[in-house]
Amino acid sequence: xxxxxxxxxxxxxxxxxxxxxxxxxxxxxxxxxxxxxxxxxxxxxxxxxxxxxxxxxxxxxxxxxxxxxxxxxxxxxxxxxxxxxxxxxxxxxxxxxxxxxxxxxxxxxxxxxxxxxxxxxxxxxxxxxxxxxxxxxxxxxxxxxxxxxxxxxxxxxxxxxxxxxxxxxxxxxxxxxxxxxxxxxxxxxxxxxxxxxxxxxxxxxxxxxxxxxxxxxxxxxxxxxxxxxxxxxxxxxxxxxxxxxxxxxxxxxxxxxxxxxxxxxxxxxxxxxxxxxxxxxxxxxxxxxxxxxxxxxxxxxxxxxxxxxxxxxxxxxxxxxxxxxxxxxxxxxxxxxxxxxxxxxxxxxxxxxxxxxxxxxxxxxxxxxxxxxxxxxxxxxxxxxxxxxxxxxxxxxxxxxxxxxxxxxxxxxxxxxxxxxxxxxxxxxxxxxxxxxxxxxxxxxxxxxxxxxxxxxxxxxxxxxxxxxxxxxxxxxxxxxxxxxxxxxxxxxxxxx
Amino acid sequence: xxxxxxxxxxxxxxxxxxxxxxxxxxxxxxxxxxxxxxxxxxxxxxxxxxxxxxxxxxxxxxxxxxxxxxxxxxxxxxxxxxxxxxxxxxxxxxxxxxxxxxxxxxxxxxxxxxxxxxxxxxxxxxxxxxxxxxxxxxxxxxxxxxxxxxxxxxxxxxxxxxxxxxxxxxxxxxxxxxxxxxxxxxxxxxxxxxxxxxxxxxxxxxxxxxxxxxxxxxxxxxxxxxxxxxxxxxxxxxxxxxxxxxxxxxxxxxxxxxxxxxxxxxxxxxxxxxxxxxxxxxxxxxx
Numbered sequence: 001x002x003x004x005x006x007x008x009x010x011x012x013x014x015x016x017x018x019x020x021x022x023x024x025x026x027x028x029x030x031x032x033x034x035x036x037x038x039x040x041x042x043x044x045x046x047x048x049x050x051x052x053x054x055x056x057x058x059x060x061x062x063x064x065x066x067x068x069x070x071x072x073x074x075x076x077x078x079x080x081x082x083x084x085x086x087x088x089x090x091x092x093x094x095x096x097x098x099x100x101x102x103x104x105x106x107x108x109x110x111x112x113x114x115x116x117x118x119x120x121x122x123x124x125x126x127x128x129x130x131x132x133x134x135x136x137x138x139x140x141x142x143x144x145x146x147x148x149x150x151x152x153x154x155x156x157x158x159x160x161x162x163x164x165x166x167x168x169x170x171x172x173x174x175x176x177x178x179x180x181x182x183x184x185x186x187x188x189x190x191x192x193x194x195x196x197x198x199x200x201x202x203x204x205x206x207x208x209x210x211x212x213x214x215x216x217x218x219x220x221x222x223x224x225x226x227x228x229x230x231x232x233x234x235x236x237x238x239x240x241x242x243x244x245x246x247x248x249x250x251x252x253x254x255x256x257x258x259x260x261x262x263x264x265x266x267x268x269x270x271x272x273x274x275x276x277x278x279x280x281x282x283x284x285x286x287x288x289x290x291x292x293x294x295x296x297x298x299x300x301x302x303x304x305x306x307x308x309x310x311x312x313x314x315x316x317x318x319x320x321x322x323x324x325x326x327x328x329x330x331x332x333x334x335x336x337x338x339x340x341x342x343x344x345x346x347x348x349x350x351x352x353x354x355x356x357x358x359x360x361x362x363x364x365x366x367x368x369x370x371x372x373x374x375x376x377x378x379x380x381x382x383x384x385x386x387x388x389x390x391x392x393x394x395x396x397x398x399x400x401x402x403x404x405x406x407x408x409x410x411x412x413x414x415x416x417x418x419x420x421x422x423x424x425x426x427x428x429x430x431x432x433x434x435x436x437x438x439x440x441x442x443x444x445x446x447x448x449x450x451x452x453x454x455x456x457x458x459x460x461x462x463x464x465x466x467x468x469x470x471x472x473x474x475x476x477x478x479x480x481x482x483x484x485x486x487x488x489x490x491x492x493x494x495x496x497x
Numbered sequence: 498x499x500x501x502x503x504x505x506x507x508x509x510x511x512x513x514x515x516x517x518x519x520x521x522x523x524x525x526x527x528x529x530x531x532x533x534x535x536x537x538x539x540x541x542x543x544x545x546x547x548x549x550x551x552x553x554x555x556x557x558x559x560x561x562x563x564x565x566x567x568x569x570x571x572x573x574x575x576x577x578x579x580x581x582x583x584x585x586x587x588x589x590x591x592x593x594x595x596x597x598x599x600x601x602x603x604x605x606x607x608x609x610x611x612x613x614x615x616x617x618x619x620x621x622x623x624x625x626x627x628x629x630x631x632x633x634x635x636x637x638x639x640x641x642x643x644x645x646x647x648x649x650x651x652x653x654x655x656x657x658x659x660x661x662x663x664x665x666x667x668x669x670x671x672x673x674x675x676x677x678x679x680x681x682x683x684x685x686x687x688x689x690x691x692x693x694x695x696x697x698x699x700x701x702x703x704x705x706x707x708x709x710x711x712x713x714x715x716x717x718x719x720x721x722x723x724x725x726x727x728x729x730x731x732x733x734x735x736x737x738x739x740x741x742x743x744x745x746x747x748x749x750x751x752x753x754x755x756x757x758x759x760x761x762x763x764x765x766x767x768x769x770x771x772x773x774x775x776x777x778x779x780x781x782x783x784x
Contacts, residue, residue, distance in 0.1 A: 268743030
């Protein structure tokens with residue numbers, strides 16, 4: 001192992017701490033555990049079903065640009081078939097089943113996911129591009145935990161809203177994004193089934209494989225046919241699903257732009273709606289923070305999952321008195337991040353999920369530079385093939401910058417400074433979004449003061465990007481409405497009488 | 498207060514708007530006549546609020562939001578209870594307006610005032626209790642303290658029932674402000690005459706100015722502005738027709754307003770919960 005000598009900074013002071021890069025021997029996770037079918041059909045009424053017009057599209061490994069498989073493209077008539085299957089399962093089986101029995105199925109599913117966890121993790125990394133360390137240690141364990149958590153709610157729904165009787169809604173149409181493909185599927189499916197609803201779900205077109213493997217788990221668990229139906233495809237498939245007349249509820253996670261379209265498209269119906277949309281979350285670092293921990297937190301906040309996180313801490317607000325030092329430390333740490341093969345267990349930053357996303361990120365960075373932002377990109381190499389982007393930041397960005405207002409959904413941090421608590425809060429709230437926020441300070445009263453004033457659904461104090469099935473997640477304002485996780489995550493799937 | 502009857506020359510009260518704690522006339526100079534129930538006898542001219550009045554009311558509500566939502570829950574409860582006291586003091590005035598303009602019998606009108614007082618007291622009680630019912634500590638895996646608590650949604654627009662019901666309107670108002678929201682209420686001719694008594698209750702209860710703003714006007718003329726306004730976080734429709742609610746939902750998508758359809762609000766926790774967000778805070782546990 002070769003270790004580079006510590007780099008000298010401008011002031012000629014040798015920086016303490018680890019050198020900028022370690023040459024690590026690759027530690028590649030084997031893909032042997034995963035068998036990917038060449039052609040992947042729709043999952044309707046418990047069976048893998050070919051799309052009526054026999055149309056398929058390709059899904060790629062974003063880290064290699066190689067084709068992984070063909071995925072069925074569901075058209076309106078396929079979606080209709082799926083909704084019919086879900087309706088039949090709702091009226092015939094699932095809607096009548098006791099909470100206890102629904103719970104049994106969900107517990108079974110949770111266990112099988114745990115047993116096949118590594119297979120799911122590798123598949124997720126292949127199709128999505130996220131580091132294996134994250135799919136293995138974060139995504140998949142949380143998926144199993146989510147099913148496990150909601151399994152236990154299924155026979156306790158009388159306790160969800162004090163003094164109120166509740167009942168299921170019927171057929172739920174769900175559309176999920178590509179950034180946490182299986183985790184988002186779990187967030188959607190587990191509470192819906194626990195409450196007695198049946199599901200038609202559409203994964204993002206670039207990440208269909210893990211949810212299709214989940215379909216096989218449903219078969220193994222003998223989940224009754226039609227309780228969960230999976231229609232793969234792009235925007236048109238999603239639109240056919242949410243506008244289908246026999247859907248009682250729509251749940252969507254994705255961009256604010258699409259969320260608004262969905263909200264408008266079903267405005268004149270009685271469908272219930274929950275939306276978990278975009279964010280431009282502020283990450284506040286006070287001068288009295290534990291600086292090195294805060295550096296790690298900010299790095300994790302924006303570069304976790306390549307920044308493809310709706311709640312990414314993409315707007316750093318750092319107290320002016322420590323800004324220069326803090327940003328230097330951030331840059332040093334960024335230079336140590338390893339961007340590359342997601343299957344390598346040493347990799348910190350994996351592949352951008354698609355060429356489209358990479359192009360969008362590059363375009364927004366260009367805009368930031370054109371608007372006068374002070375751009376810094378981590379040193380180090382990225383692979384020649386595949387869709388990669390080095391971690392980067394923009395310093396001296398005012399709230400008028402495009403980059404301060406628009407969700408980039410990539411490894412791009414914007415930085416501005418503040419002088420007082422009041423200014424930090426004002427700047428943090430100066431956004432139409434309200435999904436998450438971070439606060440770093442060693443002073444408890446200041447944390448509580450700030451947390452109480454921030455208009456965001458999830459506040460991470462002295463930590464960031466933590467998730468748990470018991471913890472409600474969701475936003476204020478244009479970050480959508482409704483919560484996922486915890487007791488609050490049941491409300492959207494219940495009729496409260 | 499009574500109709501302008503030539504045999505009974507009493508001093509009628511001018512019914513104005515209630516915005517930011519003040520009683521302005523509509524900037525538009527327009528009015529709507531209100532008649533004694535089932536007659537052609539003029540009772541009063543109420544203001545026909547304009548878009549600009551509505552926008553001024555939103556500014557007032559926005560300005561009041563921080564002060565009101567940061568008051569202690571106990572204090573908000575005290576103020577809501579005070580509203581019940583002020584309503585009791587104005588019982589005769591409410592009864593008279595209800596009987597004259599809406600045709601209630603005295604007995605029925607008194608019952609409505611009783612229900613109105615009950616509504617203020619009921620939600621005064623919730624102000625410092627609902628947080629414990631709906632919030633909680635979440636047992637996350639790992640060394641973190643994690644809790645969820647409700648937070649007011651912000652500025653709410655309430656479009657009153659076409660078929661006016663005072664106690665139901667007050668229940669909705671009290672439920673919305675009990676958690677710390679601020680409010681713009683739009684009433685039409687049907688019940689609009691009650692604005693002055695109602696406004697005086699709010700104005701004399703130590704309520705922060707601008708927390709409740711009352712407008713009278715034409716609902717069909719103004720509802721779209723409720724849907725469009727980007728500083729409104731939520732709209733509550735009491736009983737509009739389906740087409741209008743659909744349109745409001747469509748407009749609301751622009752800034753993701755929460756649209757709540759709440760006909761005939763009564764005494765229930767749900768009316769408080771319809772207007773809160775949930776905030777979850779994480780903090781590590783360790784050295």
